[in-house]
Amino acid sequence: MACRTTNAMPLIAAILLAVVLCILSIFTGVADINIAALFNDPQALWLLAVSRLPRTLAVVLTGGSLAICGLIMQMLARNKFVEPTTAGTGQGAALGIIVITIMAPQASLTIKMLAAIAAALCSTAIFLALIRKLPTDQPFLVPLVGLVFGGFVGAIATFIAYQLDLLQYQDVWMNGEFSGVMLGRYEMLWFAAALSLAAYFVADQFTIIGLGKDMALNLGLGYRQIMLLGMTIICVVTALSVVTVGMIPFVGLVVPNIASRMMGDNLRASLPWVAGLGAMMVLASDLIARLVRYPYEVPVSVVFGIFGSAFFLWLLFSRPAHAR
Amino acid sequence: MIEIDRIGFAIGKSEILNEVSAQLPRGKMTAIIGPNGAGKSTLLSLIARLISPASGTIRVDGHNVQQTASDTLARILAVLRQENVIASRLRVRELVGFGRFPHTRGQPDAQDGEKIQWALDLMALSPFADRFLDQLSGGQRQRALIAMILCQDTDYILLDEPLNNLDLFHSRKLMQVLQDMAHRLGKTPVLVIHDINYAAKYADNILAMKQGGIFANGPTQAIFEDDLLSALFDTPIRIHQIEGQPFAMHH
Known part of the structure; x- marks a missing residue:
C-alpha cells in the first residue's frame, strides 16, 4: 500500500536526493566553480556566498513554503484542487503591489509587502466565502470558481498595469524566477519559511478543519480562529514570495496531491514530506530552467508550470471516483 | 439532563421550530421520531x-x-450529523483518533491508544484500521465516523440517523452498544431515527416531533400507542406486543 512513515528507507533516500540537488544547484551557473577553487580562490568563495548559496536557499525556502501553503489552503477550502496562485491569493498580492506602486511610488519595500499581504487576504477571504455556497458533492466546481476568480483579480491588475504602462513591472511578479536572487535580496523568504513551519504546531487543527465545520465544532475547535490563522499563513507566505521571486504556480497544487496519494492527509505526518518534496521539485525545476538553454535561463515558473499542469491534468482524469 | 426551553428557529421566513420545550433524561437512550420536515435534525444540531x-x-x-466554551462542550457532548462528506484521505485509525482531540489536544497519551482501540473494536473496524476512508x-x-464519536467518550452522544448505510448486523450492534452505554455507564445517547421499531426495541424514552413542535415526549411504552403514532405519521399504525416488546405494523 502506501509508504509507512516508520520505514527509514524513504527518508534516507529523500535526504540523499536533497543533498545531491543542493550541490548541483550550487555548482550550476555561468561562472565555473569547482570544489578545489573554494579552498584557494577567494573570488569563487565570494560568488558562492553572494549568489549561488542564496539562490539555492531561496529556491528551497520558496518551494517548501509554497507547498505547505497549498496544503493548508486545500484544508481550508476542503478541496484538493485549489492553491494560492490559481485561486486569487497570488493575483491579489500582485494587485496590491500595483495599487500601492501607483498610489505611493516612493513607498518602502515593507509598505509594499504589507499592501500585498492585505490585498491577498481580501482576495482569499472573498474566494473562501464564494465557495462556501457551492455544493460539497461537486468538488470540481471549487477549482473552476477559483480559476475564474483568480483570473478576474489578475485581469484587474493587468488592466491597471496596461493603462499606466507598468506591464513589464507587473511581469516581474507574475512570472516567478530566481535569477535575481542575491545575498540581501531574499532574506524575507526565511520569514515565510518560518511561518509555514509554524503550521506544524497546529497540524491537527488544520486536519480537523479539513473534515468540515460541523466536525471542527464537535471537536471543540475554534473554527474561526483556525480559519483566520490558516488564511494569514497562506497570504503572508504567498505575498512574500510574490514580492521576492514572483509567482510560481502549481507548486501548492502538485506537491500536496502527490503527498496525499502517498501518505494521506494527516498533516502531522505529511507536512514535513510536503515541505521537503516542494523544495526538491522546485529545485529540480530551477536546475532545468538554468540548463535547458544554457547559458541563458527560462523562468522556473514556466518549467514547473509545464510539468505541473501536465501532472494536474493527469490527476484530474486518472482519479477514480471511489476506490473501494 | 438536556433541558430545551422555548426554542425557536427559522430559515428565512419559514419557521422550523416554534417554542419547543422538552427535557431529555440523563442515563437513558432517547429516540427522536417523527415525519420528514418535523425539525428533528434541526433540534439535534x-x-x-x-x-x-x-x-x-x-x-x-x-x-x-450557547454560552459555554466550545472546547468544554466537546468533552460533554459529541454529535454526528446525517451527511458527512469527507474529502481528506485519512486512515480509519487516524480519524477515530481525532475523537481524542478535545481531551488531549494533539498530545496523545497511552490512554488515548486504548480508547481508540476500544472504539475500533466496538464498531468492528480493527481489520480496516489502517485503510484510507476512500477505500x-x-x-x-459510517461506522468509522461513529467510532470517532464514541472515542470522544462524552456523556451525551447525539447521532442523526446513525443507522444510515448500516446493515442489519451492524444496526443491531450499534443500538446494543448505545443501550449498554446508557444503562451501564450512565451515558445519554440521543438519536434521530426513522425505523420506529429500532426505537421501540432499544430506546427508553421517545421524543415525537411534528411540524416544528413536540408531539409527545415520554417513556417508550407510553408513546407506542396506535392512535398516537397514527396521528404522528398520518398513517394507520397498529402496535402489536411481540415477545413482550411493542412492534409497529405500518404496511
Missing part, C-alpha cells in the same frame, strides 16, 4: 451548538450550550 437558535435556551448537564464502503465509513 441546536442541542449540539452547531447552529444558533433564534430564541430560547438549551442546557446540557446545566451548561448553556471503504459507505457502511464502513
Whole structure:
C-alpha cells in the first residue's frame, strides 16, 4: 500500500536526493566553480556566498513554503484542487503591489509587502466565502470558481498595469524566477519559511478543519480562529514570495496531491514530506530552467508550470471516483 | 439532563421550530421520531451548538450550550450529523483518533491508544484500521465516523440517523452498544431515527416531533400507542406486543 512513515528507507533516500540537488544547484551557473577553487580562490568563495548559496536557499525556502501553503489552503477550502496562485491569493498580492506602486511610488519595500499581504487576504477571504455556497458533492466546481476568480483579480491588475504602462513591472511578479536572487535580496523568504513551519504546531487543527465545520465544532475547535490563522499563513507566505521571486504556480497544487496519494492527509505526518518534496521539485525545476538553454535561463515558473499542469491534468482524469 | 426551553428557529421566513420545550433524561437512550420536515435534525444540531437558535435556551448537564466554551462542550457532548462528506484521505485509525482531540489536544497519551482501540473494536473496524476512508464502503465509513464519536467518550452522544448505510448486523450492534452505554455507564445517547421499531426495541424514552413542535415526549411504552403514532405519521399504525416488546405494523 502506501509508504509507512516508520520505514527509514524513504527518508534516507529523500535526504540523499536533497543533498545531491543542493550541490548541483550550487555548482550550476555561468561562472565555473569547482570544489578545489573554494579552498584557494577567494573570488569563487565570494560568488558562492553572494549568489549561488542564496539562490539555492531561496529556491528551497520558496518551494517548501509554497507547498505547505497549498496544503493548508486545500484544508481550508476542503478541496484538493485549489492553491494560492490559481485561486486569487497570488493575483491579489500582485494587485496590491500595483495599487500601492501607483498610489505611493516612493513607498518602502515593507509598505509594499504589507499592501500585498492585505490585498491577498481580501482576495482569499472573498474566494473562501464564494465557495462556501457551492455544493460539497461537486468538488470540481471549487477549482473552476477559483480559476475564474483568480483570473478576474489578475485581469484587474493587468488592466491597471496596461493603462499606466507598468506591464513589464507587473511581469516581474507574475512570472516567478530566481535569477535575481542575491545575498540581501531574499532574506524575507526565511520569514515565510518560518511561518509555514509554524503550521506544524497546529497540524491537527488544520486536519480537523479539513473534515468540515460541523466536525471542527464537535471537536471543540475554534473554527474561526483556525480559519483566520490558516488564511494569514497562506497570504503572508504567498505575498512574500510574490514580492521576492514572483509567482510560481502549481507548486501548492502538485506537491500536496502527490503527498496525499502517498501518505494521506494527516498533516502531522505529511507536512514535513510536503515541505521537503516542494523544495526538491522546485529545485529540480530551477536546475532545468538554468540548463535547458544554457547559458541563458527560462523562468522556473514556466518549467514547473509545464510539468505541473501536465501532472494536474493527469490527476484530474486518472482519479477514480471511489476506490473501494 | 438536556433541558430545551422555548426554542425557536427559522430559515428565512419559514419557521422550523416554534417554542419547543422538552427535557431529555440523563442515563437513558432517547429516540427522536417523527415525519420528514418535523425539525428533528434541526433540534439535534441546536442541542449540539452547531447552529444558533433564534430564541430560547438549551442546557446540557446545566451548561448553556450557547454560552459555554466550545472546547468544554466537546468533552460533554459529541454529535454526528446525517451527511458527512469527507474529502481528506485519512486512515480509519487516524480519524477515530481525532475523537481524542478535545481531551488531549494533539498530545496523545497511552490512554488515548486504548480508547481508540476500544472504539475500533466496538464498531468492528480493527481489520480496516489502517485503510484510507476512500477505500471503504459507505457502511464502513459510517461506522468509522461513529467510532470517532464514541472515542470522544462524552456523556451525551447525539447521532442523526446513525443507522444510515448500516446493515442489519451492524444496526443491531450499534443500538446494543448505545443501550449498554446508557444503562451501564450512565451515558445519554440521543438519536434521530426513522425505523420506529429500532426505537421501540432499544430506546427508553421517545421524543415525537411534528411540524416544528413536540408531539409527545415520554417513556417508550407510553408513546407506542396506535392512535398516537397514527396521528404522528398520518398513517394507520397498529402496535402489536411481540415477545413482550411493542412492534409497529405500518404496511
